[in-house]
Amino acid sequence: MSSSISSDSFVNSQEWTISRSVPDIRLGIVGSLSSGKSALVHRYLTGSYMQEESPEGGRFKKEIQIDNQSYLLLIRDEGGPPEIQSRITTDPDR
Template sequence: MKHHNSDKNGETASNINSMDQRQINSEIQRFESVHPCIYRIYDLIGKIDNKHVGDLVRQQVVNIENAFVNSQEWTLGRSINEIKLGVLGSDNSFKNSLIHHFLTQNWNWNDAPEGGRFKKEVDVDGQSHLLLIRDEGTREPNFLQWLDLLIVFALDNRKTFQDALKSLDLVNNHRPLDEENVPIFLVGMKVYFIRFLA
């Protein structure tokens, strides 16, 4: 019996290691793909006839490049506490409104479909944490495996609830074996009630 458990544990560790390798390789490919795109933008900027406009665009690209190369893996110490939170929700679920309220304490009802990445400092048991919020339409497994998760739907929109249940099934199918207890919350937005309170 002990031998069987040892084999199972070894197989689980091997699967997790293989998954880590795939994620590392994926991150390397993502990182290395950015600069060729930036270089192509610089080439296109050189074709802009209006020098003033070209210089303005070039400066914005420089700002983007600096922000990219100074991302947290290069600038923050490894002792920084992080919380990684994913937010899923279909169109008209008002997930963007929920995120906007959490970040700004104001409600914004423009439910933008493009999503985004957000950071906020939060206090947990007296300790400062960097909260990373990832909101996007993708349902790829590498988005689902490393996150605590909110799945948002509108209480007055049945389709958004059905979409939320589909997302929940998808998440459960892609969770690694060692992450069975990672929190997943279904959040129902009562839009008109919130608007009244606001």
């Protein structure tokens, strides 16, 4: 991903497993290779367009508000073939 993504957008591994006072929402992004998954996530997080697709995917976070309630949105952008992506995304320990 582009270095223009602020460091607080990247998810540390513990944030996927440690309980917090702020509830989390987990979102997995899957799709065909070079379909624009990474560009879509980058656009949502930064508001800017990224031309280069990241084949590795990544983990990101963003604090959001829904009905005046704070949530931590955890986004997994899965790289690789779609059949591998779905197995990775549905594994709760990953």
